[in-house]
Structure formats: C-alpha cells, structure tokens
Amino acid sequence: DQQVKQNSPSLSVQEGRISILNCDYTNSMFDYFLWYKKYPAEGPTFLISISSIKDKNEDGRFTVFLNKSAKHLSLHIVPSQPGDSAVYFCAASAWAGNQFYFGTGTSLTVIP
Amino acid sequence: EAGVAQSPRYKIIEKRQSVAFWCNPISGHATLYWYQQILGQGPKLLIQFQNNGVVDDSQLPKDRFSAERLKGVDSTLKIQPAKLEDSAVYLCASSLDRVGHNEQFFGPGTRLTVL
Numbered sequence: 001d002q003q004v005k006q007n008s009p010s011l012s013v014q015e016g017r018i019s020i021l022n023c024d025y026t027n028s029m030f031d032y033f034l035w036y037k038k039y040p041a042e043g044p045t046f047l048i049s050i051s052s053i054k055d056k057n058e059d060g061r062f063t064v065f066l067n068k069s070a071k072h073l074s075l076h077i078v079p080s081q082p083g084d085s086a087v088y089f090c091a092a093s094a095w096a097g098n099q100f101y102f103g104t105g106t107s108l109t110v111i112p
Numbered sequence: 113e114a115g116v117a118q119s120p121r122y123k124i125i126e127k128r129q130s131v132a133f134w135c136n137p138i139s140g141h142a143t144l145y146w147y148q149q150i151l152g153q154g155p156k157l158l159i160q161f162q163n164n165g166v167v168d169d170s171q172l173p174k175d176r177f178s179a180e181r182l183k184g185v186d187s188t189l190k191i192q193p194a195k196l197e198d199s200a201v202y203l204c205a206s207s208l209d210r211v212g213h214n215e216q217f218f219g220p221g222t223r224l225t226v227l
Contacts, residue, residue, distance in 0.1 A: 104154045
C-alpha cells in the first residue's frame with residue numbers, strides 16, 4: 001500500500017523556467033514532509049522540509065507548498081538549472097517513530 | 113563531518129548465495145535505518161535501530177534477512193539465501209534520534225545484483 005505517491009515519473013524543463021514536482025499522500029497522520037534529491041550512484045540528500053502547521057516553506061530557489069485538505073504537496077524550483085537534474089523523492093512521516101515513507105520519485109531533466 | 117559509509121558499493125551474486133552489507137553511521141547518531149530501493153521505486157524501510165536495539169523490523173523478510181547493530185554503532189545487513197527479487201540498492205541512513213522529525217542522512221548505497 002503506497003502511502004506516498006508521485007504520479008509523474010519524469011519531467012523535462014528548460015533552464016531558467018519553473019519546475020513543479022507533485023506528491024500526494026493518503027495517511028492523515030503524516031505531519032512532516034520532506035523532499036530528497038538523488039544523483040546516480042549516490043544516496044538521497046535532504047533538500048527541504050515542511051511541517052503540517054505551515055503551508056509554505058522557502059529555501060533559496062526551492063519552495064515547498066502543502067495543501068493538507070487535498071493531501072498534496074509540491075516542490076517548486078525557480079529558476080531551474082542543469083545541476084538540478086536528478087531524481088526527487090517526496091517523503092512523509094508522523095511525529096512518533098520518525099519513519100519516512102517515500103514516493104517512487106520523479107526524474108527531473110533541466111535542458112540547457 | 114564524515115557522512116554515512118557503506119560497503120561494498122556493488123555486489124553480484126548468484127541466487128541462493130549469501131551476502132552481507134556494512135554500514136557506519138555518522139558519529140553520535142543514535143538511530144540507524146536500512147532501506148531497500150528496487151529499481152523504479154522509492155526506498156522502503158527494512159529495519160530501524162535505536163542504539164543497539166531494534167525499533168521496527170516489521171517489513172524485514174526475517175526468513176532470509178537479518179541485521180544487527182552491535183555496540184550501537186556499525187551495522188550489518190545479511191541476506192541468506194538470496195533470491196532474484198532481492199536485486200536492489202540497499203541504503204543505510206542515520207539520524208540523531210528517532211523521536212520527532214530528525215533529518216535522515218543517507219549513505220551511497222550498495223547495489224546488489226542477484227543472478
């Protein structure tokens with residue numbers, strides 16, 4: 001049972017434009033959400049997070065939006081750069097236990 | 113600060129053979145996780161340790177998989193005997209603690225191919 005879903009396996013964007021990656025979840029107990037970035041042959045690295053008490057969190061070119069009623073979050077990258085080309089995983093957890101549930105990932109390609 | 117170390121990086125074995133993976137977490141991190149990532153899927157938690165005790169191993173196939181974290185530092189994950197469907201990347205991660213929202217730091221993973 002996939003509790004975190006990323007329905008777009010891939011996305012291509014021109015350099016300088018906005019990249020929008022989407023994620024949906026089913027478990028209403030999730031209250032913390034993260035995005036991880038993964039390059040080939042490396043482990044995932046933490047990118048940005050958001051708590052359920054917020055609906056937006058920004059860090060430089062990266063912004064995560066959370067819509068709790070829709071159980072949906074999105075990652076915006078503006079402007080997109082070729083170095084952003086990677087697989088992006090959405091993950092969610094509940095307060096107790098710190099177990100993360102990961103989506104299947106979206107492969108982003110930023111075209112120079 | 114050194115990151116999470118894993119070895120080997122790659123392993124190819126035949127089905128029914130045994131294999132072991134090693135992980136050294138970030139110094140001072142109490143919680144250690146082993147994930148299995150099958151091609152095209154997200155990482156799936158296999159087992160979670162808090163110091164040297166098991167917190168959650170509900171998704172570990174215990175008939176063939178085992179893991180230990182002696183002395184609460186390094187950890188090994190073993191598969192015995194391996195099946196074709198065990199082909200995956202095995203990721204180790206660590207965090208400061210398990211309660212609350214502690215960032216997990218991942219190692220580079222071990223890519224296992226079972227022939």
